[in-house]
Amino acid sequence: SAVISQKPSRDICQRGTSLTIQCQVDSQVTMMFWYRQQPGQSLTLIATANQGSEATYESGFVIDKFPISRPNLTFSTLTVSNMSPEDSSIYLCSVVGLGGGTQYFGPGTRLTVL
C-alpha cells in the first residue's frame, strides 16, 4: 500500500482566512480524492483530484470554496477558502494505486476555525 503524508496535521485558523492542505504519496497513484469528516461522523467525498485538469466536485462542494490542484501523480493540494467555523473538520486525502483496487488514506488534517 502507498504511504501518504499530509501537512499540516492540524491547524487553528481565523474566520475569513484560507488554508492549503498538502497530500504527498510515496509512489505514483491513479486517483486521488479529498474527503471531509465531521467529528463523530462518516466520510464525505469533496472531490476527485484530476492530474492536469480541474477537479471533479461532489454535490454541495464548489471550486471557489475548495480549490484543488494535482500537478503530478504523487501530489495534491486542497485549499479551504474564506473559512467559517462550519469548516471545522478533519480533511483526508485518499489514493488508489496504479494497479487499481482499494483506497488508502492519509492521516488527516484536523482544522479548527475560530
Added chain:
Amino acid sequence: GQQLNQSPQSMFIQEGEDVSMNCTSSSIFNTWLWYKQEPGEGPVLLIALYKAGELTSNGRLTAQFGITRKDSFLNISASIPSDVGIYFCAGLRMDSNYQLIWGAGTKLIIKP
C-alpha cells in the same frame, strides 16, 4: 448522499468477547471494504472483499462478502484493548469511478 446501513452504531464489550458488525444496502456492490479509524488518524484498511460469498481473514478479523452482493459482515474474535476504534464499511460499484459509499461506522468500546 447515499450511505450504507451499518449496525450496530456502537458496542460496549468485555475484553475477550467476540464482536460482529454488518452493513447492508439496497444496491449491489462489486467490492466491500472494512476500515478501522482510531482517534487522530485516517481510516486504515483492514480487509477487502472482491467476490460474492468470499470469506477473508486477517488475524482475528474475518469478513464476508454477502452472496446477494448487498451486504457484508465483519467479525472480531477474542477482542483486546487495541481493537477500540470506529469501524467503517465501504462499498464500491464498478460504474462509480472508484467512489466509495460509506457506512456510518460502528464504535467499539471495550469495558475494563
